Amino acid sequence: MKEKKHMSTSDETFAWKSPFAALTDVPLPSMPTNSPAVDVADKTAPKRNRGRVDIIRSTAHRGGKTVTVVTGFVGISQAEKERLAKELQKACGAGGTVKEGRIEIQGDHRDTVARILTNAGFRPVFAGG
Secondary structure, three states, rough: OOOOOOOOOOOOOOOOOOOHHHHHHHOOOOOOOOHHHHHHHHOOOOOOOOOOOEEEEEOOOOOOOEEEEEEEOOOHHHHHHHHHHHHHHHHHOOEEEOOOEEEEEEEEEHHHHHHHHHOOOOOOOOOOO
């Protein structure tokens, strides 16, 4: 069997040199400067109206589990629905999926979903369910 190397535990101090000490002399890159007029124009630009979507709280055929369903998307691709679903899942801290043109988020997150859809330019309407 191989002999183990033992480290000294005496009270001797040793000179420790930080591997990052050389970085103190390196200048940081400068931040890009944007004109204030561009920032103001972006914030005041009106959101485009992308249509009405329905937000439904559903428990049917789900073993009693609550799901927030968003339906009624018109004119957006499957890839955009999946991107929007991923954003909704992250904001709600829940799982979800895109099925048959609907976005389903696990749990009752109607308020959070409505806020995100409004920011994305949709007009959310709470439907029965």
